[in-house]
Amino acid sequence: MLPDLHAPGPDEAEAARVLQVCNACRYCEGFCAVFPAMTRRLEFGRADVHFLASLCHNCGACLHACQYAPPHEFAINVPRTMARVRVRTYTDHAWPAALGRLYARNGLVLSVALAAGLALFLVLALLREGALWSARPAGDFYAVFPHGLMVGMFAPVFLFAVLALGIGVRRFWREAPPGRPGADAVREAAGDALRLKYLDGGHGDGCNEEDDAFTLARRRWHHFTFYGFMLCFAATSAGTLYHYGFGWTAPYGFASLPKLLGTAGGLSLLAGTAGLWRLNLRRDPMQGEPAQRGMDRGFIALLFLAALTGLLLMLARQTAALPLLLAIHLGVVMALFLTLPYGKFAHGVYRGAALLKWSIERRQPNRLGLGDD
Numbered sequence: 001m002l003p004d005l006h007a008p009g010p011d012e013a014e015a016a017r018v019l020q021v022c023n024a025c026r027y028c029e030g031f032c033a034v035f036p037a038m039t040r041r042l043e044f045g046r047a048d049v050h051f052l053a054s055l056c057h058n059c060g061a062c063l064h065a066c067q068y069a070p071p072h073e074f075a076i077n078v079p080r081t082m083a084r085v086r087v088r089t090y091t092d093h094a095w096p097a098a099l100g101r102l103y104a105r106n107g108l109v110l111s112v113a114l115a116a117g118l119a120l121f122l123v124l125a126l127l128r129e130g131a132l133w134s135a136r137p138a139g140d141f142y143a144v145f146p147h148g149l150m151v152g153m154f155a156p157v158f159l160f161a162v163l164a165l166g167i168g169v170r171r172f173w174r175e176a177p178p179g180r181p182g183a184d185a186v187r188e189a190a191g192d193a194l195r196l197k198y199l200d201g202g203h204g205d206g207c208n209e210e211d212d213a214f215t216l217a218r219r220r221w222h223h224f225t226f227y228g229f230m231l232c233f234a235a236t237s238a239g240t241l242y243h244y245g246f247g248w249t250a251p252y253g254f255a256s257l258p259k260l261l262g263t264a265g266g267l268s269l270l271a272g273t274a275g276l277w278r279l280n281l282r283r284d285p286m287q288g289e290p291a292q293r294g295m296d297r298g299f300i301a302l303l304f305l306a307a308l309t310g311l312l313l314m315l316a317r318q319t320a321a322l323p324l325l326l327a328i329h330l331g332v333v334m335a336l337f338l339t340l341p342y343g344k345f346a347h348g349v350y351r352g353a354a355l356l357k358w359s360i361e362r363r364q365p366n367r368l369g370l371g372d373d
C-alpha cells in the first residue's frame with residue numbers, strides 16, 4: 001500500500017514557485033537534467049518537486065548564473081530550494097515513519113558522539129574482561145571479539161539499513177512511477193551516477209564552490225569517497241566469502257584480496273572525505289541549506305573516522321594496541337551503520353533512483369512538445 005501522501009509543505013510550495021519562474025526563463029536549460037525535466041511539466045506537484053530535487057546535484061551553477069537570484073525580488077535560489085525539498089523527501093518516505101524526523105536532527109556532534117559512545121562502551125567491556133591491552137602476535141581479531149559476536153552485532157543493523165532505505169526509495173518511486181526501465185535506460189542512469197555526470201556544471205568544467213569559479217574538485221573527491229567506500233564494501237564481501245565459502249579465517253596476509261581491497265578503499269576514503277570536508281567548509285552558504293550542514297559533515301566525519309581507524313588497526317595489528325583499536329574501529333563503524341538510513345547516505349539511493357526515473361522519462365515522448373528533450 002502507498003504511504004500516506006503528505007500535503008505539499010512550504011518547501012514544496014517554494015520549489016513550485018521557483019520552478020514556475022525557471023520554466024518561463026529557461027536560461028539554465030543546458031546545465032543539468034533538472035531543466036529539461038522541468039520543461040516537460042507545466043505544474044509542479046509534490047511528486048514532481050521531489051523527483052526534481054533528487055535529480056539536482058547541487059552543483060551551484062544555476063545560482064551563480066541567475067539574474068533573479070537574491071537580492072533580486074524574485075529571490076530565486078534553485079540549489080537551496082532543492083536541498084530543502086530533498087530532506088523533506090527523505091523524511092516523508094522514511095520507514096518507519098517516526099524515524100524520519102532523525103534526518104533533521106542528524107548532525108556532526110550527534111554522529112561523533114554516537115561513535116565515541118559506542119567505542120567507549122566496547123573499550124569498557126574489554127577493560128572489564130582484562131583484555132584491553134594485550135599482544136596478539138598473529139593479529140587475531142576474533143580472539144578479542146569472536147566472529148559470531150561481530151556478525152551478530154553488525155548484520156542486523158546493516159540489513160535493517162538496507163530494508164529501511166529500500167522501503168523509502170520504493171515509496172519515492174511509486175509516488176510517480178515513470179514506467180518500466182529498459183536496459184539502455186538502466187545503463188545510462190548507472191553511468192550518470194558512477195561518473196557523477198551532473199557535477200560537471202553542464203559544460204564539463206565542474207561545479208561552483210565558494211564563488212562563481214568552476215572546479216572539478218567536488219566531483220573528484222566524491223569519486224575517491226564513493227569508490228573508496230565501494231572497495232571497503234568489496235573487501236568485507238571478499239572476507240565473508242573467504243570465511244564462509246572457503247573456510248579461511250582472518251587474519252589475512254597483506255597480499256590477500258580482502259587486505260588489498262580494504263587498504264586501497266581505506267586510503268581512497270580517507271583522501272576523498274578529507275577533500276570533501278575542506279570543500280564543504282568553504283562552499284558558498286547560498287548554495288545549500290545551512291541547517292543541513294551538520295548532516296553532511298556528520299556523514300563525512302564518520303566515513304573519515306571509519307577509514308582512519310581501520311587503517312590504524314591494520315598497521316598496529318601486531319601490537320598490544322590491537323584490542324583498543326579494534327574496539328574504537330567497531331564503535332565508529334557501528335555508528336556509521338546506525339545512521340546510514342537516516343542521514344546523508346540516503347542521497348545516494350534517492351539520487352540513483354531519480355537518475356533512473358529521468359533516463360526512463362526522457363525516452364518517452366514529451367507530451368507538451370516543448371523543450372529539447
Ligand code: HEM
Nearest residue numbers: 057058193225226229276280296299300347348349351352
Ligand atoms: C548513486 C550514487 C551517488 C550519487 C549520484 C551521489 C551524488 C552526490 C552529489 C551530487 C553530492 C553533492 C551534493 C550534496 O552534497 O548533496 C554528493 C555528496 C556527498 N556524497 Fe554522494 N552520491 C552517491 C553515493 C555516495 C556514496 C555511496 C557515498 C559514500 C558512502 C557518498 C558520499 C558523499 C558525501 C560524503 C557527500 C557530502 C559532500 C559535501 O557535503 O560536500 N555518496 N553525492
Ligand code: SF4
Nearest residue numbers: 022025026027028066
Ligand atoms: S535559475 Fe534563474 S536564470 Fe536559471 S532558469 Fe531559473 S530563473 Fe532562469
Ligand code: SF4
Nearest residue numbers: 032056057059060062
Ligand atoms: S544546482 Fe546544479 S544540478 Fe542543481 S538544478 Fe542547479 S544546475 Fe542543476
